[in-house]
Amino acid sequence: MIGDSDKKYRIEAVDGAIDMIFAISHQPGLGVTEIANATGMTKSRTFRLLKTLTNRGIVSPNETSGYRLGTSSLLIGACAMAQVDLINVATPALAALSAKANETTILRLREGRKCICVAKHEPARELRVHAVIGRRRSFLVGSGNIVPAFLSTQERENLVSDLSLPQVQKDQLLQKLVAIKIAGYSVSIGEVNSELVGIAAPVFSADGAVAAAISIAAPAHRTHASNIDAFIPLVVTTAHQVSQRLGWQGAQRSLSR
Missing domain, CATH: 1.10.10.10 (Winged helix-like DNA-binding domain superfamily/Winged helix DNA-binding domain)
Structure with missing residues (x-):
């Protein structure tokens, strides 16, 4: 309505x-x-x-x-089912991850050149990050970086080249995205706003394409280096488990910082 x-x-x-x-x-x-x-x-x-x-x-x-x-409706329906399956699979994983980290956990999907929050779980504590289902933002900041980072090299370069930015900033952004792909996760401190820290990892579909980003979002004032070090393997493991449930056969990468 x-x-x-x-x-x-x-x-x-x-x-x-x-x-x-x-x-x-x-x-x-x-x-x-x-x-x-x-x-x-x-x-x-x-x-x-x-x-x-x-x-x-x-x-x-x-x-x-x-x-x-028609046949295009079949494609739309298949994509919708895949996204619903992802949300159904990810929802309990977000709850488990939130319980371990005692922070807000979020699932974001790509929507054009933005990412959209489609599922979340917030801890039962007074001060926490409040995630809004349906909220969109650029996927070139914060946890949204995960999606372009894990696109193919050509897709990533085409995406950045189309941005209205000076070449030096485009080069810096490409370097950042490549570094995220090599690491297997992203850490953003103050990118979305000065009071937010985000740690994110990619979720892959059965064909190996990046399907979404799972992240922990926490207030910056209580999230120190030791917390980030503890959150990274939790997020990466959760994202890997969700990917496996979607049919992805890839192995979980070892982590180093």
Whole structure:
């Protein structure tokens, strides 16, 4: 449901197309007239949107009559299932990691050039980092660094080259990302804000691609070098265990600082 505060951001054509996709998913084989009736749109508008969705493979006309979901919908569904599986697998791991560290633990996924918090666990202590599900931020700062660091060399270089930064800063960022990949984890102190420390490690999918970042987020004033040293193997081990549950067969790397 769209709230009053969100109505000004509503794009009618997109909203209508989504209504059509849901209508077809619930009842495959609907024709243009039936889809128009189900969504409250005119037949001409319904036909135009169906053509657009067909061209993108989201829906497909049946050989006999009506429409069904297309192959692109299968891809979207598979990706959604993979992400849901990741959250289901990671949630108890985040709780266990939080219990060991007594700090907030977070799972972040890549979303374009940002990362999004999709799961968290906060300890039962008065002063803690408060993570917000759905919050987005650049994946080039803090624990978000994990995702670009573990992309292929070409993807990482292309990503950095497209940034509106002086070349010297691009070179420094590339060096930082390569160093994170070599280490197998990242430590950020004051990157997001001066009061936050983050320690993160990558989660890999079955095909070996980086799927997410698991991190411990702690207040800087109580997180000393000894704490960071203790947190690193906890995060790396947790991320490795989650990766294994997703089907990744890679071995956990030994750590050195």
